Amino acid sequence: MLGTSARLLELLSLLQLRRDWTSANLAERLGVSTRTVRTDIGKLRSLGYPVIARPGVTGGYRLSAGTAMPPLLLDDDEAIAVAVGLGAAAGGSLGIEETSLTALAKLEQVLPSRLRHRVDALRHAASVVPGAGPALDLTVVSGIAVAIRGHERLRFGYTKPGGPEEPRHVEPQRLVGWGSLWYLLAWDLDRDDWRVFRVDRMRLRAPTGRRFRPRVIPERDEVDFVVEQVLRAGWVHRARILVHAPADVVAAKLVVPVEIEPIDDTSCRVELGSDDPDRLALWVTQLGVDCEVIEGDGLIAALERLGARLQRAIGRTPDAG
Structure with missing residues (x-):
């Protein structure tokens, strides 16, 4: 018999299949009594999952849309599909690139190793028709997004046109997508000043694990700052x-x-x-x-x-x- 926590996860997974389940059906699938099913349904409701009960012979339990977004459970194929879809959206021009990157960073942080390998395999096996800008390396972008969210310093190699790769050590502040390109706004620790880096020219190194307190650009909007730097000096x-x-x-x-x-x-x-x-x-x-x-x-x-x-x-x- 499954433990309580594992049983709740299995129950949630069944309810997310978008169908009605009777107490007897759920009890049989979980190997528990119908009374335990009713108790577990109450626990899911207390956690914010909107489980509704439909009366009648053809009724049962169903997970409904609620007023807030509760955590989702995804199987292996669903998780891979979501990761690949978010990656495609992050590299597109739909106006949701930054949101897609944030979601992708959260998902990749919790993906099991076996699934990360499958996602990477899909990336290497798939191709896109070249567009106006360079291909987006999702590993680099998601790594930057994770460092920004966790306030963690970054080390990377940076290559300017016609020059050698240079080591950089920064406190990443903001990712800005503009046109077909992505830019990183960061505080450069070696130059003691703000710098803007093109993401397609970055090669990330091993995470430093060192945290930092985010800085504020005085009287400036971060996006406007990046735009000005790119236009004037980039x-x-x-x-x-x-x-x-x-x-x-x-x-x-x-x-x-x-x-x-x-x-x-x-x-x-x-x-x-x-x-x-x-x-x-x-x-x-x-x-x-x-x-x-x-x-x-x-x-x-x-x-x-x-x-x-x-x-x-x-x-x-x-x-x-």
Whole structure:
């Protein structure tokens, strides 16, 4: 016979199957009396699980929706499906990336080793069509999320474009998803200042286990701080363009970090940047509307190269008009 705690978990698992159970059915499955079933149902209710009783011959017990979210029990396949689904949502552009990361970090922290191996195997076996940004390493992102939630210092290797990997030691503060990229806002212990790191350039090292007290950025919003740092210092090539389209239309078409300044109902100014000017040119062409380059010699040269390439693709030379 199962102990009380194990029996309650088994009872909860049965009720989560979304069907009605009679006392006799549950008693048979659990190997207890119907009186014990009624007692256990009362214990689940006291823990916040909304178990309702349906009278009649076809009635029974059923787990109903309540006013709060109680803990769920998942079997192995369900847990794997949820982890993979959260990972996909974290790497998408649905507006729930940060929430998905938080949920994923909580789930992976309690997954048994055998399930973590299956989740990792699925990640390595699956592929996605390349998009505008680099692939998201869920192991790195979830590790960062766990460290942020637990106020634990992080050590990692960080690679800047064209440079070697450098060791960094930080107090992680906030993950910010912007466009197709993720950034970590952290207090850099070696430089004694705030720094913003691109997550796809990070390679986590073994957890330090050392805790810290979260700091506060004086008179600043964390997300705004990250945006400013990325726009002002995070890119090698930056440009400003005048776009002849409403700001909300431009924001919906560009899936990269940009700063948009509305001018009127039909135009806006956009500041964007990248480590590659040719990528800037491609992003501008994705707008599908007329625009003018206000600042950005690198973007102008990249657009000229792209225009010449497109002319050759249709059998024309750039000087043919």
